[in-house]
Amino acid sequence: EADIYQTPRYLVIGTGKKITLECSQTMGHDKMYWYQQDPGMELHLIHYSYGVNSTEKGDLSSESTVSRIRTEHFPLTLESARPSHTSQYLCASSERRTSTDTQYFGPGTRLTVL
């Protein structure tokens, strides 16, 4: 059972606002990920991290940025939200020591930008 948390679960915000989506895990996992998923659509990897001070861009280009200052915390920031950012954002984590990459997911944040 995974212990990975995301806040807020739902966010409705106006265009131009800066937002930060929080993701935390208590499993001591080195690897963390952010996915973007439109309703009924496939998952797209937008950011990942192998550990503290490591961040990489994923397969889908995103205007968001991430940071990894602590192992357990991997926040995602949008400096200026736009309606095109409306989506569900899913955070996940996995152990780096193995290559099995079983990723455990948080409950997601549903973002709506008006």
Place this chain on the structure above:
Amino acid sequence: AQKVTQAQTEISVVEKEDVTLDCVYETRDTTYYLFWYKQPPSGELVFLIRRNSFDEQNEISGRYSWNFQKSTSSFNFTITASQVVDSAVYFCALSEANTGANSKLTFGKGITLSVRP
């Protein structure tokens, strides 16, 4: 490059029917891992199973079973006696182990399963 294909997009069954969700994958690696995740309407992804490429034994867990066949590059998922709570989107995914600890998951597009009472 690795690829996962879930050709079925939507499946609708009546409760108690058996249903099989297909997954076909492509990879050049000899060592890899296959996964199934369930995404209920609440939105989170729930890990169901991981299978490595050297273990072709089928697996059963309650009403769930998985059929892994390397010869056809398939990893199909069967739900026996489906229930309304099985209604969800199901994702198949692949990870290539030969890239080491930096490997990433490749997901299929998902299959939406609706189980009607």
